Amino acid sequence: MKKSTKIFTGIMLVASLALTACGAKNNTNNGASSPSASAPASPSASADNSGKGFKIAMVTDVGGVNDKSFNQGAWEGLKKLEADTGASVKYLESKEATNYLTNMNQFVRDKYNLTWGIGFLMGDAVKDAATKNPDAQLAIIDNVVDAPNVASITFAENEGSFLVGVVAGLTTKTNKIGFVGGIEIPVIKRFELGFVAGVKAVNPDAKVTVVYTGAFDKADLGKAAAASLYNDKNDIIFHAAGGTGNGVFNEAKERNKTAAADKKVWVIGVDKDQSIEFGDDVTLTSMLKRVDQAVYTVSKELIAGDFPAGKITVLGLKDDAVGLPDTSSKNVSKEILDKVEEYKQKIISGEITVPTAQ
Structure with a gap:
């Protein structure tokens, strides 16, 4: 072309x-x-x-x-x-x-x-x-x-995903963070690679576990993947899995009903501000597209x-085609959001090149 x-x-x-x-x-x-x-x-x-x-x-x-x-x-x-x-x-x-x-x-x-x-x-x-x-x-x-x-x-999903990776890396209490993808295709790999890079930029000690469900329309697979990750002490999961990601939210909501305050788990939504659908009690932020x-x-x-x-x-x-919604301030501190803005400007200026997939 x-x-x-x-x-x-x-x-x-x-x-x-x-x-x-x-x-x-x-x-x-x-x-x-x-x-x-x-x-x-x-x-x-x-x-x-x-x-x-x-x-x-x-x-x-x-x-x-x-x-x-x-x-x-x-x-x-x-x-x-x-x-x-x-x-x-x-x-x-x-x-x-x-x-x-x-x-x-x-x-x-x-x-x-x-x-x-x-x-x-x-x-x-x-x-x-x-x-x-x-x-x-x-x-x-x-x-x-x-x-x-x-x-x-x-x-450039990798750019926006880098920013939510910064949020996850600075928010996690366990230093264990999950990523749930749908089908492993280039667009979803861009989400994954950008997210992992963002986490590592601010928290090199954090471990990111990546799981692909193989589907975009299977909420049960998303729920199962989330259950496994949360059981393994991952306290934040970023999903890029379409309808499959709805299951990630469902699992997190179920856990948070009975979890102590210091054991609460989070989901980072994708594409839309998913706090509107799933609530602020479980949505840490979202990667808008x-x-x-x-x-x-x-x-x-x-x-x-x-x-x-x-x-x-x-x-x-x-x-301004990818990024975080304004509602992020409900659960993300000003200090972290200031750091997000700092990295955003570095990416825009070319000071930071975010990994991508073709």
Whole structure:
């Protein structure tokens, strides 16, 4: 791919984007759902109707639209687009990997102006759909598809994960910290490598134990992994496992019901501010990943006639596209948050290079 671009330069992130959790996953044939199936974004007071007549859709990976993570964030971005511009938005859930291409092709056949594939695992399906339908406009989150009609949006997850690693390294009482990943793919390795580097930067004596569950949609596997880590005296777990990570929270909440104050365990959430869903009593902080804003911005660029087809966009700390939520101050001391800011500036300036995975 020949060109790269930065879509967040000069664009303020929309802080008012709805972050409330949605309900249970809809069960419909092949993941089909009406546009109103999830909680809609709040209506915009400045709707401009510029998107009237545009149809924009997304296909989830197997985590589903209500994963309380990046699929849900992407859908919230489209719902805000609908409220702000009048564009028609819709999603299809993929119950299994074989649904990816089928769902992509359904939107292409239905003449949608833009179809998003949400997640690294959608790469092959987006590539296939793009190659066979050169007039279709497609986009993907967390992967790079080399095609002239595809916009590829990736994030520097390692940078934001370094910062929550700093929080974990300075907060742990046992010097034992866990990481629970979904499938061991490059995007999740970026979370892992950045997190471990952040912990080690501030607490070289801390041990980070890494566990991969092999799934993004199995809360029971996340719960089992968390139970094993907590039993081994890990007092903080950072998950990057989509819906599987919900099980990590469930295990922590169960333990904290009966734990003494000095035995309390913590979870670091991912993608969204997961304290909103799981509570401040168990969420130490979260590694925000602004999938919502990326989907919103690129979709709005399409409406304006500036779709970044054939380009790669990489979003990191300097774009305010990854980082910690404001709610972190509820459980993280000012001293630690000041240290986080110090490391953030060092990463942005290039003084620190965070390990990554390709």
